Amino acid sequence: MIDISLQQDQYEVVPNLMQHTLVEVLKSRVKTQMEMNGTAKINVPEVHTRSVSDMLEARLAAFDPESGDAEAENAFYVADLGEVYRQHLRWKTLMPRIEPFFAMKCNPDPMVMRLLASLGAGFDCASKNEIQSVLNLGVEPSRIIYANPCKQNSFVKYAYMNNVRMMTFDNAEELHKIKRFHPDAQLVLRILTDDSKSLCKLGLKFGAPLDTVASLLATAQQLDLDVIGVSFHVGSGCFDANAFGEAVIRARRVFDQAKDYGFDFKFLDVGGGFPSAHVTEGITFEKVARILGSTVDTLFGPEVRVIAEPGRYYVGSAFTLATQVVARRTIHRDSDTVAIEDEQESPSHMYYINDGMYGSFNCIMFDHQVCEPLVLLRDGEYVYGRDHPRLIQEPRGVASVWGPTCDSIDLIAANARLPLMETGDWLYFENMGAYTITAASQFNGFRRSEVLYTTTHQDVIFHI
Numbered sequence: 001m002i003d004i005s006l007q008q009d010q011y012e013v014v015p016n017l018m019q020h021t022l023v024e025v026l027k028s029r030v031k032t033q034m035e036m037n038g039t040a041k042i043n044v045p046e047v048h049t050r051s052v053s054d055m056l057e058a059r060l061a062a063f064d065p066e067s068g069d070a071e072a073e074n075a076f077y078v079a080d081l082g083e084v085y086r087q088h089l090r091w092k093t094l095m096p097r098i099e100p101f102f103a104m105k106c107n108p109d110p111m112v113m114r115l116l117a118s119l120g121a122g123f124d125c126a127s128k129n130e131i132q133s134v135l136n137l138g139v140e141p142s143r144i145i146y147a148n149p150c151k152q153n154s155f156v157k158y159a160y161m162n163n164v165r166m167m168t169f170d171n172a173e174e175l176h177k178i179k180r181f182h183p184d185a186q187l188v189l190r191i192l193t194d195d196s197k198s199l200c201k202l203g204l205k206f207g208a209p210l211d212t213v214a215s216l217l218a219t220a221q222q223l224d225l226d227v228i229g230v231s232f233h234v235g236s237g238c239f240d241a242n243a244f245g246e247a248v249i250r251a252r253r254v255f256d257q258a259k260d261y262g263f264d265f266k267f268l269d270v271g272g273g274f275p276s277a278h279v280t281e282g283i284t285f286e287k288v289a290r291i292l293g294s295t296v297d298t299l300f301g302p303e304v305r306v307i308a309e310p311g312r313y314y315v316g317s318a319f320t321l322a323t324q325v326v327a328r329r330t331i332h333r334d335s336d337t338v339a340i341e342d343e344q345e346s347p348s349h350m351y352y353i354n355d356g357m358y359g360s361f362n363c364i365m366f367d368h369q370v371c372e373p374l375v376l377l378r379d380g381e382y383v384y385g386r387d388h389p390r391l392i393q394e395p396r397g398v399a400s401v402w403g404p405t406c407d408s409i410d411l412i413a414a415n416a417r418l419p420l421m422e423t424g425d426w427l428y429f430e431n432m433g434a435y436t437i438t439a440a441s442q443f444n445g446f447r448r449s450e451v452l453y454t455t456t457h458q459d460v461i462f463h464i
């Protein structure tokens with residue numbers, strides 16, 4: 001049981017007699033940290049204990065379309081913190097040896113961060129701001145890895161001043177920079193692995209090819225820097241579980257090579273790329289855990305500490321986005337010129353909703369996501385669920401769904417199968433927790449969609 005009390009300007013994690021062994025008491029640390037920082041009050045949102053469906057319905061029921069209330073009319077998320085907790089338990093059950101360091105770039109939602117901090121997770125940070133926000137939660141610097149191989153000087157210095165020691169590198173210039181600004185760093189050599197089985201190929205930008213490893217280790221030795229181990233990233237949105245096993249084999253080679261340069265590596269970081277909970281075909285977390293867990297155990301003794309940097313794994317399935325249809329255009333065709341088959345397959349309506357490609361749906365462009373609109377409220381009736389009886393009987397047509405900006409790139413779904421929707425109806429999108437809100441802009445003056453919180457796991461209790 002994890003019981004998180006949220007008070008006006010602090011929160012505490014109270015261990016319960018039945019508690020999970022992972023739970024830590026953060027209260028005093030958080031207080032101290034905030035006193036040190038003179039941190040202003042944290043606005044703590046309410047966390048409900050309803051189902052996601054009930055949350056969506058309650059919000060829509062409270063909305064009066066005649067009121068002109070823009071806040072209530074805006075798109076919004078429901079975040080299920082219980083789902084994040086379930087993912088954590090799943091990780092701990094299936095890969096107990098590998099410590100998760102949440103890649104917060106994926107979704108630095110403050111409540112997700114608090115929950116994971118209280119569960120004892122570590123954090124993968126990419127910048128000064130990310131490090132700062134984790135430290136402000138009261139997390140010890142040793143639970144942070146600065147996992148950006150190319151860092152700004154002042155950010156390295158910030159890490160030094162705040163005793164954040166673990167950081168990755170993949171080039172010689174970075175070693176000289178680190179020698180200058182953080183000579184006590186515990187360095188992790190990020191190696192290049194085969195990312196061809198991933199949607200986001202991070203190897204285009206980062207990772208030392210294996211034929212450069214020798215000279216990097218030689219440079220680190222000359223500079224008297226402490227290299228503690230190896231990291232890799234198989235690529236985000238990986239769709240082949242074997243990629244993890246193959247990368248671990250490469251890492252083993254580098255561990256062996258390091259001995260020639262006087263290094264005795266005791267640290268392996270297996271990166272991110274783990275599938276979210278809604279991925280149940282092809283690559284599943286179970287498959288990855290089986291392959292990765294056994295390869296790590298076969299190739300690395302217990303003296304080697306193993307961490308990972310999961311991002312989408314934790315949050316992908318935990319966020320649902322509700323959007324209103326704010327406008328509709330009917331496409332009129334010249335029936336003489338359009339073949340019957342075309343008529344059935346090309347969109348007859350264009351729906352415009354109040355979040356888009358420049359907001360939450362940037363994941364379509366940056367993260368190769370396919371976002372499926374589902375009907376939430378139609379003609380005043382709440383119809384959540386793919387097999388809602390009212391919708392099953394409805395004829396469906398092909399429609400395109402667009403975001404709210406004036407840019408034509410703002411297309412969310414080109415060929416969605418939807419029943420006829422009216423302005424004022426609502427659509428929702430599941431599995432919107434990863435690489436969505438974190439990179440949302442305010443282009444054209446639209447604001448980021450607000451997040452409402454619930455927990456559907458009885459062991460996670462938040463109260464104010």
Ligand SMILES: Cc1ncc(COP(=O)(O)O)c(C=O)c1O
Pocket residue numbers: 103106124147148202233235236237238271272273274309310311312313
């Ligand atoms: C260094 C690093 N670690 C971890 C992640 C998280 O990846 P994922 O969300 O696929 O787990 C990323 C994503 O870009 C990354 O760049």
